[in-house]
Amino acid sequence: MLALTTPFAFCIDRWVTGSEKDTTLPQKDPQIRTRMREMERNLKNEKPRTLQIKVRPTPQPDEEKETWKGVEEVDRKYNDWGFKLPKVALKWSADTRFGRERFNGLSPTLVNKIQSIHDIPERMHGELEEDMVMGFLDDFTTLEEATTAGRLYIVDLSFLRAVPTVSNPILLLYLNDANDILPIAIQMSDKELNVHTPNDNVFSWNSAKLRYHQAELIWKIVGLKSCAHEVMAEVSRGTKKHLSPRHPVRQILNDFLQHAEQAETDFEGLFLSSTSEISSILPDLQTRRSIRKLARTSFDFERNSYKATMVSCGVTDTNLEYPYMDDGVLLWGAFEAYSKNVVSQYYQKPADLTGDFEINNWIATLRRSIKGLPYLRDYTVDPLVFVITNVMWTCSAWHTAWRGDLYPSLAYVLWSPLSVKPLPLTMLKHEYTRDTLASLIPSPREAKLQVQLVMAMASRYCELEPLMKEGRVFGDERAQAHHDKFVAELRKIEELIQLKNNEREPDAVYTCMLPSAIRTSLCV
Numbered sequence: 001m002l003a004l005t006t007p008f009a010f011c012i013d014r015w016v017t018g019s020e021k022d023t024t025l026p027q028k029d030p031q032i033r034t035r036m037r038e039m040e041r042n043l044k045n046e047k048p049r050t051l052q053i054k055v056r057p058t059p060q061p062d063e064e065k066e067t068w069k070g071v072e073e074v075d076r077k078y079n080d081w082g083f084k085l086p087k088v089a090l091k092w093s094a095d096t097r098f099g100r101e102r103f104n105g106l107s108p109t110l111v112n113k114i115q116s117i118h119d120i121p122e123r124m125h126g127e128l129e130e131d132m133v134m135g136f137l138d139d140f141t142t143l144e145e146a147t148t149a150g151r152l153y154i155v156d157l158s159f160l161r162a163v164p165t166v167s168n169p170i171l172l173l174y175l176n177d178a179n180d181i182l183p184i185a186i187q188m189s190d191k192e193l194n195v196h197t198p199n200d201n202v203f204s205w206n207s208a209k210l211r212y213h214q215a216e217l218i219w220k221i222v223g224l225k226s227c228a229h230e231v232m233a234e235v236s237r238g239t240k241k242h243l244s245p246r247h248p249v250r251q252i253l254n255d256f257l258q259h260a261e262q263a264e265t266d267f268e269g270l271f272l273s274s275t276s277e278i279s280s281i282l283p284d285l286q287t288r289r290s291i292r293k294l295a296r297t298s299f300d301f302e303r304n305s306y307k308a309t310m311v312s313c314g315v316t317d318t319n320l321e322y323p324y325m326d327d328g329v330l331l332w333g334a335f336e337a338y339s340k341n342v343v344s345q346y347y348q349k350p351a352d353l354t355g356d357f358e359i360n361n362w363i364a365t366l367r368r369s370i371k372g373l374p375y376l377r378d379y380t381v382d383p384l385v386f387v388i389t390n391v392m393w394t395c396s397a398w399h400t401a402w403r404g405d406l407y408p409s410l411a412y413v414l415w416s417p418l419s420v421k422p423l424p425l426t427m428l429k430h431e432y433t434r435d436t437l438a439s440l441i442p443s444p445r446e447a448k449l450q451v452q453l454v455m456a457m458a459s460r461y462c463e464l465e466p467l468m469k470e471g472r473v474f475g476d477e478r479a480q481a482h483h484d485k486f487v488a489e490l491r492k493i494e495e496l497i498q499l500k501n502n503e504r505e506p507d508a509v510y511t512c513m514l515p516s517a518i519r520t521s522l523c524v
Contacts, residue, residue: 012303022246023476027344027355035244043240065276066445068438075412077444083451085407086412093206093414095198097507098213099173099181101409102155104401104510109224110216110290111173113229114152117144121158124170124187127195133184136198138177151175158213160391161190163290165187166283167215181322186212189241192425204432210440215418217410221418222288223295225402226267228394230296232522233264234369235391241363248346249359250386251474253338254294255465255520256395263522270453270524278453281418281446300372306332311466324401325511330493331513332389332396338486339388342479343381350378359384396467400518403461405511412456413447464519490515 022029029035068074078085091097102111115121120128120143130142140146140286153173160168172185186196186208196208209305236257243250270276272292274285282288302308347353353376356362360376367373374383410416420440442450468490474480494515501509511517 009478023039023248023251023479024246025352025356026244026247026358028350029244029246032228035246038246039241039244042245066384067443067506068441070434070440071414071438073438074441074447075131077447078451079446081451083411084407086408086415088408088412091507092412093202093209095182096180098183098209100182100322100508102171102173103154103211104512107155107216107220109304109356110155110219112156112486113150114154115145119147119154119171120172121156123158123190124172124185124195127187127193128172128185128197132195132197132199133174134199136176136182136184137174137275146174153181155216157219158190159294160219160291161217162294163287165287166218166291168209169212169215171212183209188212188215189425194427194429196429200429201432203434203437204429206325207432207437207440210414210417210437211420213415214417217418218283219291219295222271222282222291224285226271226292227295227299228258228398229264229267229494229524231299231301231370232260232391232395234241235366236260238362238365241366243358246475247358247387248342248474248479249362249384251479253391253432254473255469258391259464259521259523260395263524266524276453278449281442281449281453283419299370301390302372302374302386304372305386306393321445321511323497323500323504323508326498327493327510327513328397328401330496331515331518332393334486334489334493335392335397336385336389337390337464337489338482340381340385341482341485342474343388345478345482347381353381353384354378365386395522396518396520397513399522401512403457403519406461407454408457411451413441413450417441417447418450428509456473460523462518464521464523466516466517467518467520469520 002017026032027036075085075089101107112119128143133143134141137146140149140151143152148150151174153175155169155171155173158168158170160166167189169186171183173182174184178257181327182198184197187194187209188196188211194208196204197296198205200208239250239253239257256424267409268379270278270287271282272288273279276282279285283291306328309330347356363373363376366387367375374386376383401448417440419442423440424434441447447509468487470487472480473483498516501511504510
């Protein structure tokens, strides 16, 4: 019988491969060759994305040339079409509702607190007389007094003058003694001298708010939302290219980025294509593409983050109670704690971060195309934690703030028209009548198509996976424990927001920040 007196070594890696659900950094992976092959295989097997949302216009023959006889007819038409009347229809002209909308959804990214009276652009300040806003400043007698007291806010969309075919409005807001944000002045463009205020006749003021809302809406959809889709799709492609399925950062972001590239394709097909079924209810194609280009040029990953937005708009130092801000703080904190717990587990010393070639290649690639993305530093994990947190926030809570309440906020043409008819630049405020308002909004056929679009988008959103999802995310039990703790924290936040909603006024109840309502990935 032959006896072996020395051990015989053979490469077990040739037969036993690691699972993609393992969780490890590349420099600590004993099966690095298998890891590299997995990445190559996944990239080769990537399937092309296809358009998932189709809007099928169903106009009746008699609708093609139909016009509104008055704004009162809008609600009756919704009933005739069999559409549920959005709740905003009850108070679409209320200044309190208009003001609150500026601090919900994507709007807070546009608001800034006025620190000096000179922050009001000259084109508006030069035309705005003090008596035009008297009666709307509580006990203050001048705009300068209200500014000194920290009560004035501004949304300045004058940068849209780079796209000559759209309005570039300026909106002035006032925080009153009752802690309500109210609009007090609107100027629609640098070519239009009128400054509309609540002291104008009701048709002039409501028309100005409607036109402003449309200009802001198109910027948010074709500009900000389109830009978010494009940026997150780049993050998704970079993640799959540079981070192994075994990498802890890849495993954190898997669910959040799973539909990012498809969402970009869907958006292009619906909003930026010449063959889209909804082109007739949007500004012309060249205008849409110019707006998207402007948004991408001005986008900054850090400056456009939730945390930076809340600081820049100045609402963190007031008694304002706006759910997007108040509830969002809780969610951002949960995202940040989750990502920091996981990252700190794997990067315990500087060499762990500098030696991770996958994460360094990932950040370097993203920085080449995404402005404002921070450098990694070997002495702290904070920049990496911020990148992960901001990606999670953008793909889930930020997206849900706009998408989750889509039908009530976007399906009513007297509140959120995707297009408005132009008015003569020389038209004076006293010339606005009831017919002016009706002539501005989309035709009945266009309004019906807008509702069908919103319904199709809302149904697609419901198919996405919820944020508060149980299940396996990491192969490493220690990392999985951090995920389980994150889900438990989301449940606590859910209960807290529910309690806050029970105490809020009916109009202020906000469900979009409920973790159970949030989905984990982008879609159109």
